[in-house]
Amino acid sequence: MKELDLDVLIIGAGPIGIACALECKRRNLNYVVLEKGALTNSLFNYPLNMTFFSTSEKLEIDNIPFISNNPKPTRNEALEYYRRVSTSNLLKIHLYEKVTELNKTPNGFTIQSNKSLYNAKNVIIATGFYDIPNLLNVEGEDLPKVFHYYKEAHPFSLQNIAVVGASNSSVDAALEIYRKGGNVTMIVRGDGIGERVKYWVKPDILNRIEEGSIKAYFNSEIKSIKPSEIIINTPEGEKIIANDYVIALTGYRPNFEFLENAGIDFSKDGKSIPNYNPETMESNVKGLYLAGVICGGKETHKWFIENSRIHAKQITKHIDKNRQI
Incomplete structure (x- = not known):
């Protein structure tokens, strides 16, 4: 034709x-x-x-x-x-x-x-x-446990989830997965939640982090991704945490x-x-x-x-x- x-x-x-x-x-x-x-x-x-x-x-x-x-x-x-x-x-x-x-x-x-x-x-x-997607360019990013898009929370219930980023998409995913029973850790390159996060959502994520319901590592980056854990660089040094899935919403x-x-x-x-x-x-x-x-x-x-x-x-x-x- x-x-x-x-x-x-x-x-x-x-x-x-x-x-x-x-x-x-x-x-x-x-x-x-x-x-x-x-x-x-x-x-x-x-x-x-x-x-x-x-x-x-x-x-x-x-x-x-x-x-x-x-x-x-x-x-x-x-x-x-x-x-x-x-x-x-x-x-x-x-x-x-x-x-x-x-x-x-x-x-x-x-x-x-x-x-x-x-x-x-x-x-x-x-x-x-x-x-x-903007890739992390780290070892293990090609594992099937790594996602650069997020659709819904149900598959991540009762799992250890790392959410990378602090934008609207990252915050929405972290909150929704937490409320569906996931154990959520946020890995954030900057020193806080993004400035453009929706104003009615930002207090929610800050309160969940403050109370410890969602763990957040600021000024931090993933160094490598393993089948059952991730290694992250933090201001306090290298840390290894248990992990089932990585949701890298880095833009x-x-x-x-x-x-x-x-x-x-x-x-x-x-x-x-x-x-x-x-x-x-x-x-x-x-x-x-x-x-x-x-x-x-x-x-x-x-x-x-x-x-x-x-x-x-x-x-x-x-x-x-x-x-x-």
């Missing part, structure tokens, strides 16, 4: 990719969205009981109301919302279709997926950052290799921020646009749904303007 003469091909069917599709439809741009997994694949892989930091109205796209039972919507409510937005608007989204190659041509781009070959005048990359990063292969340049300051025009979101490659959290490079906390929804309008406005020239 070969599809020719697309105005826009969008890579990624997360909230921002969906927002881009809505804007393309509004401007009568011939588009398609390719998503390598399920609809809003990153949200689908979030913990089952996750609650967003943002309120529901700040997660809305295209002024379509997002009604939730509480001010802070849950993962399941978000999945339902973006699913309804996509189906009710008959958006052209191809799921479980992974882009394997993206090449610039004189007239635009050729895009090869695991299913089809496409030609498009413009490409929008809205792939997020949740696919590639994630965009697929920089894919962006580099597409010809995108990055900042040289260690943050790997891709080169793009903040007014149009066009990268240094003409016709190739970036949308959503991927624009932050390694600084994945700077862009999220509520402050990158505007990217869809910026991009499609620029594409539409170029089409009329």
